[in-house]
Amino acid sequence: MNAIIDNEITRRKFVKTTGACIAASMVISPAFSAILKSSGTKKRVAMVGTGSRGNSLYGKYLIEEYGDLVEFVGLCDINKGRLEYSKKYIGVDCPVFTDFDKMLQTVEMDLLMVTTVDATHHEFIIKGLNKHINVVTEKPMTTDEKKCQSIIDAQRNSKGTLIMAFNYRYGKLFTKLKEIIDSKEIGDLISVDLNWYLNTFHGADYFRRWHGLRDKSGTLLLHKSAHHFDLLNWLIGSDPVEVYANGALEKYGKNGPFRGSNCRNCEHTKDCQFYWDITKNQGYMDLYAANEKYDGYLRDNCLYREEIDIFDKMSVLIKYANNVEVTYSLTTYSPFEGFRFAFNGKEGRLETQEGIPWRDTAPEDQAKLHEKEMDNTSHTKQEHKYHEIVTQRNFEDYKRIEFPYVRSGHWGGDKLMFDEIFRGISVNESLHHPANVRDGSMAVLIGIAARKSIDEGIPVKISDLTDLVPKINKWA
Ligand SMILES: NC(=O)c1ccc[n+]([C@@H]2O[C@H](COP(=O)([O-])OP(=O)(O)OC[C@H]3O[C@@H](n4cnc5c(N)ncnc54)[C@H](O)[C@@H]3O)[C@@H](O)[C@H]2O)c1
Structure with missing residues (x-):
């Protein structure tokens, strides 16, 4: 495992040491491509959180597609019924645990996979890293700044590596956008507009489940937007410095x-x-x-229940260290699911959209769309339609690209991310797909800052939340 030492002087440590300049060594994992690359023997994997995502992608799909490289040595969940179901569903015969500490103490593992409820991720990530085990976690990395700092500290002291499972980055459409931005066809980026629409099926479903409670999901600014904030950070190539947001709960x-x-x-x-x-x-x-x-967990709980305390509409302004400005919004009861993405550069503009019914060559069944997104059986299935990507350089005519449409398995990203984690196959190393603890932190810190901004009515500085110092160039 190649660990890069990022000699970042962290702000808080600097202040705490009354002027003595400490170059806090921040261990940042690089490309994790080789972490699990097989060296003859199968890597031992254990999973905590045997729910929908865990069982399907990290369980069944992993065994079916990467079974030559990995073997399950433990499954853990607080719900013993789901645990037994999971064992049968995945088709493995490994020990099961309702007590995570017991699994960690008794099972030798090369990789811990964390697929539990969002607000619990930190516990397993930290315990795994403290044992110097490699850990892959689902998004969001965590749900508040204290937990985020604890994870950063645990990574600094660990020989294990935290892999952030940001599958959207690997999505074929988003990779294409990154290539166009990096080519400088539209010049240096100035600003980005991103509007994400969740429909009355998928959007509503968040309010039926544990996601409707802040203390479980951190709000959709963490649970859902962490994907979008990471995409923005990665596409812009810089760190966020300040966030201002508005939001409310008005429908559910x-x-x-x-x-x-x-x-x-x-x-x-x-x-x-x-x-x-x-x-x-x-x-x-x-x-x-x-x-x-x-x-007592009800999957079909009432989305009008009084206890729901997350926002159902959110808008966020983000300022980046390289001066790029973002306007972002998330809607949770739209008649159609999709997004509009626009990048303004000094030399032109790049745009794409998805799911806008009157622009769609073959409109989607709104009730089935999310099922398709989660479908692990047809990850790279290309459909007879396309994504429309338009670039226009200033003073020139526009160029329209019909980009092959892949929507299953998160725009094909789940498979490509697993190929990198488990087979060491990189899409294109110069595009920086692998995500680490710093990437996981920067994505959730935007959500945490936005939530705080809505609660307190003030702009929030990212550097006030943890000791990470925003960088102008993420990869410098
Ligand atoms: N990257 C993606 O595209 C994507 C898609 C879906 C879900 N997810 C993520 O996957 C994770 C799981 O989501 P899901 O849809 O499978 O939810 P789920 O409710 O189906 O499963 C969560 C599981 O975690 C278990 N759990 C909760 N607290 C626990 C604890 N303290 N110890 C052990 N087990 C515990 C629950 O009993 C449940 O079985 C979430 O973090 C979610 O954000 C990611």
Whole structure:
């Protein structure tokens, strides 16, 4: 494992040592491509969090596609029913644990995979790193600045490496955008506009689940936007320095016209536009409904329940160290799912969009779109349509690219990310796809700053949240 030592003088440490200049050695993992590259023997992997994402991508898909390189040595979840289901679903015969510490003490592993509820990631990441184990974590890396700092500290003291599973970066469309930006066709970037729309199926679903609670998801500014903030950081190639945000909860939660216990037992099914029948999905019935008795978690919970305390509309202004300015918004009850991305450069403009029905060559079934995104069986399936990418240099005509459309497995990103982690195959090293603790931190720090900004009505400086110092060039 190649660890690069980033001799960053961290601000807080500098202040704490009353003027003595300490070059705090910040161990930053580089390309993790070789971490798990097989050297003959199979790498031992363990997973904590045997829910939907864990079982499908990190479980079944991993075994089916990378089974020549890895073997499962442990599965852990606090829900013992889900744990047993997971073992059968993935098709492995390894020890299972409801106590994470016991798994860590008794099982020798090369890689720990963290796929639990967002607010719990830090516990497993830190314990894994403290044991000098490589850890891969799902996004968001964590949900508040204290946990973020603890993870940074744990990475500094560990021989293990934290791999941030930012699959969107690997998405084919986003990789194409990065290539165009890096080619300087539109000159140096000045500003970026990103509007992301979640539809009334996928967007609504966040409010049915644990994601609707701040203390579990950190709000969608962490759970969902961490993907978008990382994409922005990576595409812009610089670190965020200041964030200002607005947001509110106006449709779901206490705003609902009525509420019930959960969709299966609700008297309002005929009147509720958001009624969702989980019994039609056998996989969900087996994974969640059959195991409610162990933890009381209702997968089809009421999205109008009073306890929901996250925002359902959010807008964020981000200023970067290289002076790029971003305007971002997230909508959670749009009639269609998609986004609009525009990059303004000194020499021109780059634009793309997805899912806008009147621009779509083959409109999507809105109810099935998220299922397609999560589909691990057709990661690279190309469809008979395309993404429209337009560049226009100042004083010139526009150029329109019809880019092959891949939407499954997060724009094909899940597979390409796993190829890099487990097979050491890089898409293009100069594009910096592998993400580390610093990338994970910078993405969540924007979300944390935005949440704080909404709560307190003030702009928030990224450097006030942890001891990381924003850099003009991320990779310098
Ligand atoms: N990168 C992506 O595109 C993507 C897509 C979906 C989900 N995710 C991430 O994957 C993670 C899991 O999401 P999901 O949709 O599978 O949720 P889920 O609710 O289906 O699964 C979460 C699991 O974690 C378990 N868990 C909770 N607290 C725990 C603890 N303290 N110890 C052990 N187990 C615990 C739960 O019992 C549950 O089985 C989340 O962090 C989410 O952000 C990422």
